[in-house]
Amino acid sequence: MNTRRKALLASAIAAIISGTTSAQDAPASNNEMLEEVVVVGIRSSLEKAQDIKRSSDNVVDAIVADDIGKFPDDTVAAALQRVPGIQVVNGFNNEIGSPLIRGIGDIVTTLDGRKIFTGVGRGFSFQDLPAETLSGVDVYKSNSAELVEGGIAGVINLKRVKPFGFDEGWTVATNVRARQGEEVDKTNLTGGILVSNRFDTSVGEMGLLVDVSYSDQDFSRGTSFNCDPRSGTNGPEGGAGAVLPTCVGGLSDTGDYQRPQANVYYQWRPSENLEVYADALYAGYETKFGTYFVFSDIFAAQSITDLAMTGDSFTAPVNGAGFYDASSTTMQELRLGQSATFNNVPGLSSTQAKSSETDQYVYGGGVKYTTDKLDLAVDLSRVESENGNRSTIVDIGKQIDSVSILVNDGSHGTTMMPGNPLGDKVDFRFANGLVQDYNRSESEANAISVDGAFKLSNGFIRELQFGTRYSDRDAQFFATPSGGPGAPGGNRVTLISESDLPDDFLVKTPGTISVINDGAKWYTPSADFLRDNTDQLRELYGADLGDPDWDPSKNYQASEKNSSVYLQAKYEVDLASGMLLDGLIGGRYSHTSRSLSGTGRVNGELTPVTRDTSDGHFLPNASARLQLTEELQMRLTYAKTIAQPFFGDLNPGLTYDVPLNANVRPGGAGGNPDLKPQTSDAYDATVEYYFDNSSYISAALYYRTIEDRVAVGTDVEVIDGIEYNISKPRNLGQSSLQGVELSSQWFLDFLPEGWDGLGVTANYTLADSSIDTEGDPLEGEPLLGVSKHSYNVGLLYEKYGVTARVVYNWRSEYDDGYFGGGLVTPGDGAKFNTVKANGRLDFSIGYDVTENVTVSFDGINVNGGKYYSYFDTESFPHDIRLDDTFYGASVRANF
Incomplete structure (x- = not known):
């Protein structure tokens, strides 16, 4: 960081320091309407999270902020990775994202109990909501009737x-945070302020809170890659007997993003039993970045020299193109290639200029009424989500003398282009075509819910819980056609120097990849130019000016109405020796109707179509908690859950051509408005031992089937x-998931002072x-994206004004994608993109300078953990993504 940046940062920190007392959402059992209570420090927050876990009628894990504006991690998704059973x-x-609960991503996300979403999706992008606005997060791994339906994995409730x-x-x-990554020469800043007032008036107690934050982050993430493994016997001269990558290269995602956020909350308590509230939230996200590729199609080389191989030989059936083919009668004896030089080979660089923005709005209000006998709550809300993405891609290339590769050096692949020929502007030509991939989505939902509970003083049934919810959601999606006009004059014909483009059209890459040409930069089209001069590009490529029109066959509109009602009994039985049995028995009925409009193409003619569909489901649930002693309890739960199909899969548009030859069965493709929701039956059993207010150990067994x-x-x-082979989304699959969760926290109070x-x-x-699924190519394989083993271990310290934590998060290997076969490796060929086991180490150390001012220092991924995927064997890497390491400092002040 240079001196001027240090001075500016110091000034910003000094200007923003002020003070507060702190508080968070109090833990509460279902349907209890309790106020938030004061929470300060790691230990206190973990105690509150433990209370939520212990007292809930469901299997729940919770995160509670250490202090106001101080979530354990900078984002919700980053904090969720510490929760048992969650993988990210x-x-x-x-930026951490895409959480899975016990291997499943169909998660219902709620904000203070209201269902929220991003764009036209069913899920929510957790990274789009800054952690500054939250007091806590509850992760429901089992369901009960009062929880909003729509996700088979569980419910994550964000609490403001x-x-x-x-x-x-x-x-x-x-608060203000400054953070520096090792790959970016710029300090990232996040700042926020919260102002709240709670006061008495002649008409009752009132409270008003305003919270705003802004984050500006730069990033650069490099990737090196090997393409599909293939027999060199069928490639350029000199490669016989070796398995070599079809292509090699790397890319750098480099750019910045901003996240503004504002939250307003008003509460009025005219009497002890009545509360009225109104609130609004805005969360935004905007990014501009470039994905900068350097690439060589090495199988198009004239010859191969300096070939070295490794490992034991194996035989494989190979087709004429050199790919694995079980039906081939040609068997080849092969070994994995280790290194080689490819001579007279095409080189290419490419820029994908991307921008994206998301705007989330949540408005709401309601009334809560509570007495000794009745709790009643009415909530109205409106959620709006808008998302837009633009990507412009231009490829350029030239013929280069040679490319030397090292397939695997133990941590990545290495590509060397002697003399860095792509670092010279001379002789670059336009390659491939212009691609402009734009899309936009808009979605709005209005909802009203009524929740209540009758409290009974005697008998087996202690509480009758009931409620209803109605929501009306509209969604629209628009996208441009795939592909675009070809390269000017043909592929690799027109010299860039002979075009009318300005001299700064070509720029040296802003990001680097250390394992490509020893980190040397290469020339590539300017991402800023591609974003800002699309008319000039389209004219050069011979296309009409202006953005490409939306493609009607990709566009769709959906209107969806959902009504649900639930009834649930909370029971309690006193047993012998002071034991207590309690739990829930109930069910929720959900009915969904929708109208779907899309456009297909029949013989090239647009064919608009609208379909109306509906479905209804009863979702039973039951739970039992046996409190053996004050410290020891066991629980059993069952629940049926559903997840509605994505709107894009429901698009009724269908494209096909009527055949001219009756002897040939034609094909077609489209969406499927008749898709049924996924359903799941989930079973959980836990044993929990709470041996102190802030210490516990628990074990859980779970089993889930998905239809x-x-x-x-x-x-x-x-x-x-006429018979057609129609390809479209279908309800094809069944899967199962079972496992064990072990978790604990322990404060070592018995140690010396x-x-x-x-x-x-x-x-x-x-x-x-x-x-x-019987007959599925993946039958018997684990779910994609799921690690079989994962763990977190952390060391905490809180004493003498010092607050510190060191946490290591690890997950075992998992399959990240399916190739469908055809790739040559030992055995029966590579079928999956498998990601190697990986762990990340984070730490944070804070000190209370005064009662009101805290400074802290933290590090993220300080061990340099990275994403390493491979083709069937770790000796043949696929993608190596170099996750950045960050160090930062923050100042929080309160009064």
Whole structure:
């Protein structure tokens, strides 16, 4: 960081320091309407999370903020990776996202109990909501009737800070964070301020809270890759007997993103039994970045020299193109290639200029009424989500003398282009065509819910819980056609120097990849130019000016109405020796109707179509918690859950051509408005031992079956008396998931003075999944994206104003994609993109400078964990994505 940046950062920190008292959402059992209580520090937050886990009627794990504006991690998704049973991935911008609960991504996300979503999707992009606005997160791994339906994996409820969570009077809190990545020469900043006032009036107590934050982050993430393994015997001269990559190269995702957020919450309590509230939230995301490729199609080389191989020889059936083919009678004896030089070979660089923005709005209000006998709550809400993405791609290339590769050096592949020929502007030509991939989605949902509980003082049934919910959602999606005009004059014909493009059209890549040409930069089209000069590009490529029109066959509109009602009994039985049995028995009925409009193409003619569909489902649930002692309890739960199909899969548009030859069965493709929801039956059993207010150990067994998984399948369909092979999403799949979760936290109070501030946390998850669909190519394989083993271990310290934590998060290998065969490796060929086991180490150390001011220092991925995928064997890497390491400092102040 240069001196000027340090001065600016110091000034910003000094200007933003102020103070507050702190509080968070209090843990509560289902349907209890309790105020938030004061929570300060790691230990206190873990105690509150433990109370939520212990007292819930469901299998729940919780995260509670250490202090106001201080979530354990910078984003919700990053904090979720610490929860037992949750696995995440690191995104292109070095941001944690895409959580799975016990291997399943169909998650219902709620914000204070309201269902939220991103774009036209069913799920929510957790990274789009900054952690500054949250007091806690509850992760429901088992369901009960009062929870909103729509996800087979579970429910994640995000809880905001609220004014009645603070003491009477003004509360002001500010925070600023600065973070530096090793791959970006720029300091990333995040700042926020919260102002809340709780006061008495002649008409009752009121509270108003305003919270705003802004984050500006730069990123650069490099990737090296080997393409499909293939027999060199069928390639350029000199490669016989070796398995070599079809192509090699790397890419760098480099750019920045911003996240503005604003949250307003008003509460009014005119009497002890009545509360009225209104709220609004805005969360935005905007990014501009480039994906910069360097690439060589090495199988198009004139010859191969300096070939070295490794490992034992094996035989494989290979077709004429050099790919694995079980039906081939040609058997070749092969060994894995280790290194080689490819001579007189095509080289290519490419820029994908991308921009994306998302705007999320949540508005709501409601009334809560509570007495000794009745709880009643009415909530109205509106959710709006808008998302747009633009990608412009231009490829350029030239013939180069040679490319030397090292397939695997133990941690990645290496590509060398002697003399860095792509670092010279001379002789670059346009390659391939211009691609402009744009899409936009808009979705709005209005909802009203009524929840209540009758409290009974005697008898087996202690509470009758009931409720209803109605929602009306509209969704629209628009996209441009695939492909685009070809390269000017043909592929690799027109010299860039002979075009009318300005001199700064070609730029040196802003990001680097250390294993490509020793980190040397190469020339590539400017991402800024591609974004800002699309008319000039289209004219050069011979296309009409202006953005390409939306493609009607990709566009769709959906209107979906959902009504649900539930009834649930909370029971309680006193047993002998002070034991207590309690739990829930109930069910929820959900009915969904929708109208879907799309456009297909028949013989090239647009064919608009609208379909109306509906379905109804009863979702029973039951749970039992046996409290053996004050410290020891066991629980059993069962619930049926559903997940509605994605709107894109429901698009009724169908494209096909009527055949001219009656002896040939034609094909077609489209969406499927008749898809059924996925359903799941979930069973959980836990044993939990709470041996202190902030220490526990628990074990859980779980088993889940999933029916009607959605996958693309091809079946014969008869249309106007003609048989067609129609490919579209279908309810094809069944799968099962079972496993074990172990978790604990323990504060070591028995240690001597000073050491008694230590604590440890640990959890382990076994997720044994299987695709059970008979005849499926993946039958018997685990679910994609699911690691069988994962764990977290952490060391905590809190004493003398020091707050510190070190956490290591690890997951075993998993399959990230399916190739469908055809790739040559030992055995029966590579079928999966398998990701190697990986772990990340994070830490944070804070110190209370005064009662109101805390400074902290943290590090993320300090061990340099990375994504390493391979083709069947770790000796033949596929993608090696170099996740960045960050170090940062923050100042929080409150009064």
